[in-house]
Amino acid sequence: MFEAAELEHKVAKADYKREEETLRRDLLAVQRALGQRPRFPVLILIAGVEGAGKSETVHLLNEWMDPRFIEVSGFGLPTEEEAAHPPMWRFWRALPPKGRIGVFFGAWHTIPILERVLGRLSAGDFAARMEEIMRLERMLAQEGVLLLKYWFHLSKAQQKRRIKALEKDRETSWKVTRYDRKLFEHYDDFIAVCEPFVRETSTAEAPWTVVPAADDRYRALFVGRHLLAALRARLDAPEPPAAAPAPAATVPDKVNVIRALELRQAMSREDYERRLAEVQGRLARATRHKRYGRISVVAVFEGNDAAGKGGAIRRLAAALDPRAYRIVPVAAPSEEERAQPYLWRFWRHVPRPGRLTIFDRSWYGRVLVERVEGFAAEPDWRRAYAEINDFEAQLAGHGAVVAKFWLAISKDEQHRRFKDREATPFKQHKITAEDWRNREKWDAYEAAVCEMVERTSTREAPWTLVEADNKLHARVKVIATLADRLEVALKAAK
């Protein structure tokens, strides 16, 4: 994988100066084009062996282009805030928006590689991490990110030569830290891990580009030209055509989990008052448990229009300390959210341990309304199931209790509630022409829900189907379920 990059290349100073001038002018022009009509973000990953000129190259990019529209993020050991969130959180918050260039100095591969070299990660676990990385990179690419991965390479002899040269020069000796020298001693171990890593994680949508790094000028031109070509190719690529809605699916009754529900569940108001106080009490006590500070909670609410999501959320929130939860009402994305991959707007609300976030509607929008209305292209919502499972697995893996509620009402009950809203002055704002139109797609929505539940109900993040024709029953079921989940998690929390 790396052999070609170890050949000795040289570029004469005069040639370099001439080439650099053209390259710089061209890069500035494409950067400007990128920013004028922001259609996609550019993410550059900088990786490779120590001493290979990664830092110098990033400096050069900042000099060749306009540094005001380049965001460089270095990822070393996590800060306290970063460690309080799942490992990928800190990368998500640093993603560049459409029209900008982000440079990640070290990225999601850095710590897995280090741990494998130090023997702290087994071969199997390392393989699993590589799979995670490839899934993430594939998703980013499919969300439109131009992802360019540069591996800076030196042979062992070239690295030795370079360190000696850096150490000799007083101006640069500071660049060689004791940490670097330790890594140099482990060159063979390092390459033994990195070569298969680079080979395996070099995919069609996110290939690694190995940079011959021994000669400063050659390296600079190599990276500059590759970047220029990649940016031009992407800018010239035609826009994907607008999505047509997929034909509405149908679900055979025998596997239709929604039709199987008994939506009218009896509960008298008297029972409700008693049961509500009971489950709210259990929930409140769970959040005051001594180990509650070790877990976080993500509660997702989806359901038919008028199913009573808001009311259930309110009764759940009533049992909680107002300071320790946040409700995120998900509607049309803001300007900043539209400039980012789909899941970015949800990653920003991932709670720390001891906190609870309630999502009123959620990332499931992609496989529900965006699927049925054709707002998302079919390939995009088809890949969303796996991406959602991945996302929720990361949350659960970091100690979150992930509870997902689908509140189901019958078509007749929805009609009754819509009519009631129209007739009640202070409820009228809650019913629009669009709500009535959505009813025409009732069966398509039902099929979408069935597929969603089938594909995204996992052991650590199961769906709870809530029979919601009787609002009282629904509220008690939601809170009881969450209390159950918390009690189990607290028993297991270390």
Next chain:
Amino acid sequence: MFEAAELEHKVAKADYKREEETLRRDLLAVQRALGQRPRFPVLILIAGVEGAGKSETVHLLNEWMDPRFIEVSGFGLPTEEEAAHPPMWRFWRALPPKGRIGVFFGAWHTIPILERVLGRLSAGDFAARMEEIMRLERMLAQEGVLLLKYWFHLSKAQQKRRIKALEKDRETSWKVTRYDRKLFEHYDDFIAVCEPFVRETSTAEAPWTVVPAADDRYRALFVGRHLLAALRARLDAPEPPAAAPAPAATVPDKVNVIRALELRQAMSREDYERRLAEVQGRLARATRHKRYGRISVVAVFEGNDAAGKGGAIRRLAAALDPRAYRIVPVAAPSEEERAQPYLWRFWRHVPRPGRLTIFDRSWYGRVLVERVEGFAAEPDWRRAYAEINDFEAQLAGHGAVVAKFWLAISKDEQHRRFKDREATPFKQHKITAEDWRNREKWDAYEAAVCEMVERTSTREAPWTLVEADNKLHARVKVIATLADRLEVALKAAK
């Protein structure tokens, strides 16, 4: 101040139920009106004696209104991330946007009061903190925030009665912590500090409302009705009329700091190459100093159009580790930024220690372009000078080096550069009709700059006027100045 609130009030259960139903319906309606046309944010501060039902009241607000559009933030001891920023940073990031209600459980008064009660703050320092608080609250009010401050009060006897009742009931005994009991013992000390505090920080634009808290129902209705009345009054208030630009000021030559500059400064390219390497080296070494991790750096760039801000920023950035700085190009505010008070968009970029943020244009926009073009009403830009000084004093007070650069070119030089941009293909995007129009207001801008420098050049955050007709001289001066400032700060850093 508190005597009236210590009177015993009672509300019969039946009366309460009837009143509460009306109140709840009305509050929900105003909350909806608030959100439908988001014109202003609502910020509710909850403070007062322990055991006075603050938590219960916040719960009630979440039940009466839609909790999805209420954000409750509790402020206890700062987290690591919060402590790495100036004290007010954590409040700024928690401010609710227009159309939403934010509730601060504890706020910027909490720690000063606690420290004064514990004897860790002198009377003089406490007075200074009160002044800071009043300035912040006045600014928020002038930026359009509806700021409602509720002080929940109990007499000593009432507090004792309440604690006993909470402890007796198994369901509520958890509410009385050992911390609370300690505070009860210090009731007199606490009131001795709080009474003057509440009296002095109760201003016209941000008055305290003292809540008689002994009776649960009375307290609930009291707060609910006050909140309802305040929201209605604000919703019904007419919008302020659009601002007319203030008449252009002129500045007598003898105090015109800009006219006093010798804008053409000699520097040969040879000298430039040598001096640039020298000052970039000094700057680089400063950022690698062992104590650099204890300070942060904020560098602000303002100047005439085409003065060379971008070029100076690039040469400065070239000396820095790309991972350790961020450039913030300030232009039109995003959707999220427009929903917040003016300074919010800058507070979000305040760097942590060891980090450097370069602002390409900045908060000075209010007293420059917004003043001259009339985008800001005269009262708004007139108050901005003091608010800016306050902001920069907070940054400097927390260990930031604040360096501000005004890059000045002559009118003739600007004309030459504009013409050059028009004639050069890859520079043409940088010149617009608006740039030419701004030249007609040259004198008004000059007067605005003079006033800005006069009013906002402080000891810890001085302005550096940079003679920029010669770009080479300008770049060297900027970097040399920053290197100077860092060297001084590092010597003094503990």
